[in-house]
Amino acid sequence: MADGAGSLQRVQGVAAPPHRISPRVGNAATAALLFVALPLLTSHAMPRLLQQHDYLNLDVGVALAVAAVSLNLLLGYAGQISLGHAGLLASGAFASGIATSRWHLPMALGMLFGVVVAAAVSFVVGLPALRLRGLYLAIVTVIFGLVMQYSVLEGSFFSSGSAGVTLPRGIDNATYLVVCLLLLLLVWVxxxxxxxxxxxxxxxxxxxxxxxxxxFGINVTRYKLLAFVVSGAMAGLAGAMFGHAILHVNNEKPFDLSLSLTLVILVIVGGAGRRLAVIIAALIFWLLPSFISGLHAWAYVLGAVGLMLTVSRHPEGIADLLSHQRRPAVGAGDDDDDELPALPQLPVPDRPVTVDALRSDNLLEVEDVVVRFGGLQAVDHASLVVPAGKIIGLIGPNGAGKSTLFNAVSGLVRIDAGRIRYRGREIQSLRSDERARLGIARSFQQVGLAKDLSVRDNFLLAQHQLAPYGDIEALLMLPRAARTEREFATRTDQAIEALGFQQLADMPVRNLSGGQQRIVEIACLLMTAPDLVMLDEPSAGMAPAAAENLAARLRDLRDALGRTVLLIEHNVPLVLDTCDYVYVLDAGRLIAQGEPRDISADQKVIDAYFGAAVSA
Amino acid sequence: MQAIVLGLIGGSIYALIAAGITLVYKASRVLNFAQAEVGTLSLYATWWVTVKHHQPWIVGALASIGVAVAIGLLFERVIIRPMLSASRVTVAVATIGLFSLMVAIELALFAGTIYILPPPIAHGGVKIAGVFVSSSQWLALGVVAVVAVGLALFLRFTDFGLAVQASADDPVAAQLMGTPRGRISAFTWGMSGALSAVAVLLIEPTVGVLAPGAFAGLFIGGLTAALVGGLTSLPGAFVGGLLVGIAEAEVKAHITINAIPSFQTTAMLVIVLAVLLLRPQGLLGRRA
Known part of the structure; x- marks a missing residue:
């Protein structure tokens, strides 16, 4: 293992700044100690306090909390709906049951098997999510749940008819409760x-x-499926925990459609994306009715009314009631602050991935590219070259196809003909995120940031492609992941400081003024350590004074930071002032190119901008 | 042939549920989980009027429709209207709440007793293609046809109907053009209640008894029909209802596979899955 010495150093590196890691580890250790000690002490000191059915209720409540965390990941973080989550729980429970009762494996291995099976099933369930969204995806997941219930699990291999599967556990009640609590803690971490x-x-x-x-270099397909796999693994664990608590499951109980719906209700009532609130909602939902015995029928009527009123009056969930965190005020729209600071002040990272050496003098070559939308030829045999270390302008009237050409280069639209070469290598068949990872960064007219995330999170997001750690390392926060995240956080703090945005750091980007959003966007682009920076109307939304300051910043990019810039801009003085060379696009065709001073005098360009009649 | 006739009758009732689901989905991009259950609870009003107070069936039917419309309007006013900007999943959870409320009231008030309703028309019937079609079933076909045509005419030829359609297409633009968003929303939910009540009234003679959750299959069939139709097209909902009804009857009549239990359910699910994956916009819907 060549990596051994390195990882040892990393462990020591982790210990060096103790203020970030240790409180978390400390809290988790305290919780673990409590979770082990409390049930065991109770069962020994006061053996009559908790009866068999109390243990059962507690076990199931904890399993339900794990299931809710699992759905919260999928629905609250990744925004993918699953109305068939019970099917995933069932996969975990049946797998663990078969492993323990038929193959006589120990419960730990059975549960692990359940986790793996459910993760695999969830991968398959996630495939339609690549095509469908919203209600359509919801229906597909409902169908998955029903098919599991009525076809797969009713089959003789899984269920021996409707007899179901037994899940032995071989440990006493108190110990099993300890196991469940520790597993909840693991899922929490x-x-x-x-x-x-x-x-x-x-x-x-x-x-x-x-x-x-x-x-930002994120492979959308991969992360959608990853969300399903991780959520499915957690759901499989929850199912196995549930099964070993009630000792026996079949295709009718307890993993039916109403359990799936209950989980969705728990996540929404708790607050999508709010882990603690969702867990509390699950525990209250399960434990309250089961400890108040003989609930009257009208209590369910009240419960339903309560549910409707809760989601209607608190659509973001009850999490807001639990936390004291005040919503930050709407962003200070002070346009006097709209100036981009000198870019060399930003802590721009180095690009770590080895990119092929430049095979041509030009960083980017667009050759004879055609993009059609139905019958419309949006880009019509356009060609341009972007030499390394230059600022190249792309101008033209509205609808000329400038942004479409940008989208073609960054991979958001497919080209119908032509070639796009980056560093001399053809990239037109690469996905958008693959092109981003080669070092092509782009801005969007509508500001290309995750606007619901905070300024800080966007800076962290921008460094996505620089992270060397894998998914498992991230899930377990292994040393390399922890160290990378600390580096990212430090760099983010420096960047926010350089922008003077400390006050805005934890505010959703949506709440910032247009000019502030633009500044954060450009700073985030630099955080991706790009070679080619493509800016789509960066001065749009900026105050005039700030737009003037933009010219100096563009020259910073080229001269101080050594980046190459492709610039779409309507602010013609800015283009003439900063660009080394300018291309003019009209109705999808290149109508002129040259040095800025030649372009400003070109009759064809004047005609395109002002109409031929004016010049005639 | 027999299956087709039976399927048309069952399917036409699915179409009513599908129309309610489609109407609400078009207006607010939400699946109404309570679409069949509102009518189920309301049917107890019919029992109360016809059996307990010996009024004619039609009076009981009107009572049921009235109750269902009231539930729809109340739900819209108290729960849905404050949720204009809430995420659609959250609104869907609110309709799950309505579904639970309907079931909870049924259980609290009516559990433990079997309620039997008189059929709309007690006698008569005609044999066509070797199948006996009772008067109640003829009534069902007739009512569905009238509702379908009436709804289509209303939406196409009245100002309010056009406003409903415009609002479904683009709520913001429609509002800027002066369509009353609140009244449109109220209309949508009130109408969905009425459609639910009519569907349950018509299918009750086939099921025979009134009990909590007796019409769960109606919701599944109606949802399938709405999806086949494309979720955004009312004609699609009616065509989808008939197709689903016929498909279900054919499967029931001809195919039983012992190796796969509950094959009919599975077959229905496979149809939906195929439609969703191959043609997500359904037969007559438009791509969102």
Missing amino acids: IDVNIVRTRLGRAFRTVRENEAVAQS
């Missing part, structure tokens, strides 16, 4: 790690805006 690493940021960004996610 993994969920925290997801939120704190690039996994959680990728999930949330894919949920909000797939194009933006791709522009």
Whole structure:
């Protein structure tokens, strides 16, 4: 293992700044100690306090909490609906039951088998999510749940008819409760790690805006499926915990459609994406009725009314009631602050991935590219070259096809003919996120950030492609993941400080003024360590004074930071002032190109902008 | 042939549920989980009027429709209207709440007793294609046809109907053009209640008894029909209802596979899955 010495150093590196890691580890250790000690002490000191059915209720309540965390990951973070989650729980329970009762494996291995099976099943359930969304996806997952219930699990291999599967556990009640509590703690820690690493940021960004996610190098397909797999693994664990608690499951109980719906209700009532509130909602939902015996029929009527009123009056969930965290005020729209600071002040990271050496003098070559939308030829045999270390302008009237050409280069639209070469290598068949990872960064006219995330999270998101750690490392927060995230956090703090945005750091980007959003966007682009920076109307939404300051910043990009810039801009003085070379597009065709001073005098360009009649 | 006739009758009732689901979905992009259950609870009003107070069936039917419309309007006013900007999943959870409320009231008030309703028309019937079609079933076909045509005419030829359609297409633009968003929302939910009541009234003679959750299959059939129709098209909902009814009857009549239990349910699910994956916009819907 060549990596051994390195990882040892990393462990020591982790210990160096103790203020970030240890409180978390400390809290988890305290919780673990409590979870072990309390049930065991209770069962020994006061053996009559908890009866058999109390243990059963507690076990099931904890299993339900794990299931709710699992759905919260999928629905709250990744924004993917599952109305068939009970089917995943059933997979875990049946797998663990078969492993323990028929193959006589120990319960721990049975549960592990349940986790693996459910994760695999969830992968398959996630495949339609690549095509469908919203209600359509919801229906497919409902069908999955029903098919599991009525066809698969009713089959003779799984159920021996409707007799079901037995789940032995071989440990006493108190010990099993300890096991369940520790597993809840494990799932909690993994969920925290997801939120704190690039996994959680990728999930949330894919949920909000797939194009933006791709522009930061996130493979949308991969992360959607990953959300399903991780959620499925947790659901499988929950199912196995549930099964070993009630000792016997069949295709009718307890993993039916109403359990799936209950889980969705728990996540929404708790607050999508709010882990603690969702767990509390699950525990209250299960434990309250089961400890108040003989609930009157009208209590269920009240419960239903309560549910409707809760979601109607608190659509974001009851999490807001639980936390004291005040909503930050709407962003200070002070346009005097709209100036981009000198870019060399930003802590721009180095690009770690080895990119092929430049095979041509030009960083980007667009050759004879055609893009059609139905009958419309949006880009009509356009060609341009972007030499390394230059600022190249792309101008033209509205609807000329400039942004479409941008989208073609960054991979958001497919080209119908032509070639696009980056560093001399053809990239037109690569996905958008693959092109981003080669070092092509782009901005969007509508600001390409995850606007529901905070400024800080967007800076962390921007560093997505620089993270060297894998998914397992992230889930378990292994040393390399922890160290990388600390680096990212430090760099983010520096960047926010350089922008002077400390006050805005934890505010959703949506609440910032247009000019502030633009500044954060450009700073985030640099955080991806790009070679080619494509800016789509960066001065749009900026105050005039700030737009003037933009010219100096563009030259910073080229001269101080050594980046190459492709610029779409309507602010013609800005283009003439900063660009080394300018291309003019009209109705999808290139009508002129040249040095800025030649372009400003070109009759064809004047005609395109002002109409031929004016010049005639 | 027999299956087709039976399927048309069952399917036409599915179509009513599908129309309710489609109407609500078009207006608010939400699946109403309570679409069949509102009518089920309301049917107890019919029992109360016809059996307990010996009024004619039609009076009882009107009572049921009235109750269902009231439930729809109340739900819209108290629960749905404050949720204009809430996520659609949250609104769907509210309709699950309505479903639970309906079931909870049924259980609290009516559990333990079997309620039997008189059929709308006690005698008569005609044999066609070797199948006996009772008067009640003829009534069902007739009512569904009238509702389908009436709804289509209303939406196409009245100002309010056009406003409903415009609002479904683009709520913001429609509101800027002066359509009353609140009244449209109220209309949608009131109408969905009425459609639910009519569907349950018509299918009750086939099921025979009135009990909590007796018409769960109606919701599944109606949802399948709405999906086949494309969720956004009312004609699609009616065509989808008939197709689903016929398909279900054919499967029941001809195919039983012992190796796969509950094959009929599975077959229905496979149809939906195929439609969703191959043609998500349904037969007559438009791509969102």
